[in-house]
Amino acid sequence: MATAPQMVTANRLSDGAVVYYTEAKGWSENFVDGAVWPDKDSADGALVASEDAVKARLVVGPYLFDVALTEAGPKPIGARERIRADHKPTFEPDQGSWTGPIAD
């Protein structure tokens, strides 16, 4: 069955940050660096390959997700992956803040 184009994502082991599997078989925090496969069947191999990074203790829980191909490039489909791709909550900080630096 045809599926939407796919990307591989995971969370980085050290800090849980969202990362994307790249064509160079590496990982990037930037969504735009992520490799895109035309469908689930073709992406399954990448998902298996991404498990090497799990064994190497770089990432946790890789999985495939749907993207849409637009003129501006691939875009995540669905609220969850859109929010993950931004690496932060969607609301403006008020009395709490998610924008502050983590101390050295």
Added chain:
Amino acid sequence: MYRYDEFDATIVQERVQQFRGQVARRVAGELTEDQFRPLRLKNGLYLQLHAYMLRIAVPYGLLSSKQMRKLAYIARRYDRGFGHFTTRQNIQFNWPQLPDVPDILQHLADVEMHAIQTSGNCIRNVTSDQFAGVAADEIEDPRIWAEIVRQWSTFHPEFSYLPRKFKIAVTGAPDDRAAIRVHDIGIRIVKNEAGEVGFEVWVGGGLGRTPIVGVVCRKFLPKEHLLSYLEAILRVYNLLGRRDNIYKARIKILVQATGGDKFAAMVEEEWEKIKNGPLHLPQAEVERIHRYFAPPAYETLPDMDPAFETAKLENPEFARWARTNLVKHKVRGYAIVNVSLKPDGGAPGDASADQMDLLADLADEFSLNEVRVTHHQNIVFPNVRKRDVYALWQRLRPAKLATSNLGFISDIIACPGLDYCNLANARSIPVAQRLSRHFSDPRKLDDIGELRLNISGCINACGHHHVGHIGILGVDKQGQEFYQVTVGGSSKDDASLGKIVGAAFSEDDIVPAIDTIINIYLANRAGKGERFLDYVRRVGVDPFKEALYGPATARRPAAE
């Protein structure tokens, strides 16, 4: 105050060292994620949408100023400068890094705090009435019993691998502020006909996927038998609770499937075997725990303070805040002060490190070094002299901590939702922010009166939407966020579950929908004395359905 004994100090220190070793082994590759996951969860560490999240226990909501200051330090040093107070009186940090977590736990241990019992299928951190020990309407102080339950439940070997998580709440007042009827076990301090004080024990309540108001398992339990009776309930559940289906594993499902009376009979049978065994509570031990919570040295004060009364007359804004956020204290001349963590447009329950430091300073200055966390995600100063209340308010105000909305529609309970949570289907916080801005006019709030609005970002119901007078549940429809609305829920002594008004609303339509519901209520209530909840109970959901979706005859069947 909650006090560590030598056992707590030892086990918490040992736990920190164990977890330090576990993290090191995980980073070194000696533990896989599958092996590490249950270990980190036993220490309150989740992996969420963007980062790890550390949930820290605040036993029955009690915090010393020293502990609050330490939370501010952790927020600043290891997180992004804020923390999130939760609907179970805990606090969560949203951005810790894995290698730092053992150090964070060590900092917590240094002030007698930890993250034990904040996750996993164990007896979770016990919750209680945020006004425990100071409420004017209290029969007895529930903290003594919450503490006894804490000591019994921590690392209880028989109940470390229950079918599912297990939540216990204790209240000592007839006005149930601890939502005991929607807990796995709810304990209510009561007086029997002979005037003896004991417990009414509720069982099988809960929210989540299958919301159920609990049933009374025992109408009156003598105090000395509390632990043996709880042990009997847990033992029946541990043996018979379903482990084959995570959605049917909570005790509420077992109680429903068995029948309340039969379940109670099984508990009684088990209890008879153990009631006079080692769990029988010696009076001396109860008295020892009682002394942990000895009242502070209150001053003898007149109930009416002239300076407080004058400040209210001279400052209407202060007068309004005093009317909405203060609660009667059991000692003359003192007040219980509620600090709203729900400013207009704010994220419910969030507090910055600076705010936490200020709350700690103000607790030292005005509230005998103590603060409380409420399951409504607010903060309480339990012991404030009335003559100090105006000065306290003036210090809270510039820090956005003086919002006068306690118990009003903008005092919203909201889970972290899809902005943070891996389980969520939709965002909660932005909806809460828009609603609190929409309903920010104090005159409007006064007109609407008492109204609890609760938002959950998924069916797990951390935002207690089922028991909101208005509940909002975030749902996912093909990757889009929608919001289902319920009305008529309550977590109080008149506990009830909200009824769905109809098909879910889009993100753009949810605030107008709530506005419509409020307008229907305002236009049709039987006078200002009829609260929103009373109105819903009188008329049902039909007037809301009609206003939101059109007349029944014209309505298309909609997927609810």
